[in-house]
Amino acid sequence: AHLDRIAAVDPAVHAFLHVDDDGALAAARRADEDRAAGRAASELAGVPLALKDVLVTSDMPTTCGSKMLEDWTPPYDATVTQRLREAGVVVLGKTNMDEFAMGSSTENSAYGTTRNPWDLDRVPGGSGGGSAAALAAFEAPLAIGTDTGGSIRQPGAVTGTVGVKPTYGGVSRYGLVAFSSSLDQAGPCGRTVLDAALLHEVIAGHDPMDSTSVNAPVPQVVAAARAGAAGDLRGMRVGVVRELGGEGYQDGVQRSFQAAVDQLTALGAEVVEVSCPHFDYGLGAYYLIAPSECSSNLARFDAMRYGLRVGDDGVHSAEEVMSLTREAGFGPEVKRRIMLGTYALSSGYYDAYYGQAQKVRTLITRDFTAAFEKVDVLVSPTTPTTAFRIGERVDDPMAMYLADLCTIPSNLAGNASMSVPSGLSDEDGLPVGLQIMAPALADDRLYRVGAAYE
Numbered sequence: 001a002h003l004d005r006i007a008a009v010d011p012a013v014h015a016f017l018h019v020d021d022d023g024a025l026a027a028a029r030r031a032d033e034d035r036a037a038g039r040a041a042s043e044l045a046g047v048p049l050a051l052k053d054v055l056v057t058s059d060m061p062t063t064c065g066s067k068m069l070e071d072w073t074p075p076y077d078a079t080v081t082q083r084l085r086e087a088g089v090v091v092l093g094k095t096n097m098d099e100f101a102m103g104s105s106t107e108n109s110a111y112g113t114t115r116n117p118w119d120l121d122r123v124p125g126g127s128g129g130g131s132a133a134a135l136a137a138f139e140a141p142l143a144i145g146t147d148t149g150g151s152i153r154q155p156g157a158v159t160g161t162v163g164v165k166p167t168y169g170g171v172s173r174y175g176l177v178a179f180s181s182s183l184d185q186a187g188p189c190g191r192t193v194l195d196a197a198l199l200h201e202v203i204a205g206h207d208p209m210d211s212t213s214v215n216a217p218v219p220q221v222v223a224a225a226r227a228g229a230a231g232d233l234r235g236m237r238v239g240v241v242r243e244l245g246g247e248g249y250q251d252g253v254q255r256s257f258q259a260a261v262d263q264l265t266a267l268g269a270e271v272v273e274v275s276c277p278h279f280d281y282g283l284g285a286y287y288l289i290a291p292s293e294c295s296s297n298l299a300r301f302d303a304m305r306y307g308l309r310v311g312d313d314g315v316h317s318a319e320e321v322m323s324l325t326r327e328a329g330f331g332p333e334v335k336r337r338i339m340l341g342t343y344a345l346s347s348g349y350y351d352a353y354y355g356q357a358q359k360v361r362t363l364i365t366r367d368f369t370a371a372f373e374k375v376d377v378l379v380s381p382t383t384p385t386t387a388f389r390i391g392e393r394v395d396d397p398m399a400m401y402l403a404d405l406c407t408i409p410s411n412l413a414g415n416a417s418m419s420v421p422s423g424l425s426d427e428d429g430l431p432v433g434l435q436i437m438a439p440a441l442a443d444d445r446l447y448r449v450g451a452a453y454e
């Protein structure tokens, strides 16, 4: 049914870069047989899923939305991919994204823009717009995204779906093509909080193949989602982040957020205002740290190891082949980040830019620590505006970067964060997201509050 749905609507939505009809049907058949024999691999056995094209798959291409990796099929599965298969989850295909996960709209994909199913003239957010659009268009009930600065939560917010960035290290990065290694985190996406929780428990947990993987028990997120569904938040302290609101936020978003706060209060939560003064510097710090790590990580696309190779004609030198390939293979935003990052890391500038950004990162982490001494979770709008029109921000990188104003602090600090649908804006009728943030390793609190709220 989902393959039929994809065939019917994906020509208009363009959520998928690759659909594996045969592989999906074979996996579904296996799951059916296992279930009939009384040995279903997990609660999600047989459930279809859309996988962001930044996680490697041995049986499907992995392009990261880039010409650099056109038609490249990796020789192995990411740990996330492997755990999905072991749980009997049916991978339908790979979803569109901004090139190497750099962007907030999917307009930076080398393979065309994904459209928001709520309004096909608008973006589905990014970088994981394909995964979010696949959920919103009912092409898949579950999806995987990755979140370096907001790429799970912001697309979730603007498509009216649930997206979770787990605690940094909670889900293995092995086989997740690296953008900014100290920020990248894969996570579950769904249409309900419980669906996301079931998926969370399938993909999370320690992995010796990732040196930053957390070696601690997986938070009990399914139990938390089931408990939260009773809608009782008595005893829960919720902090509204003063710095994440006001000027620059659409009126419809602000009114939706106020209604969400009122509802949390009605559910019994004690809501207080909390100040996180260094969050104002999050965006600036992120746009030094993320491009710095990107410039280092993307050095691997050297025309020798993977994918594209241009000018290999016996005339050009190896260095020229490298440079011609990178010129042809990377899009403008990726080049901008590589240049910014290389500059920020160069000797003489390192302390002024990269070093300074790392200090801001510490201050933001301390803001969270202080806030979580007073409250159990923090809340804010997920993103300052609803889905913007395709083309509206392509020539203005700063306007594009502002989409992640509210989501970036949790990446810098490494704590857990969720976007849950918060109704439609009374301004333009488009979906709005409520962001819930919890301390590192307390991902279960997101699910308790999210399930009570949704």
Ligand code: GLN
Residues within 6 Å of the ligand: 101, 102, 103, 104, 126, 127, 146, 147, 148, 149, 150, 151, 152, 179, 290, 404
């Ligand atoms: N939009 C942000 C960026 O362009 C975040 C991307 C992400 O989370 N992968 O870097």
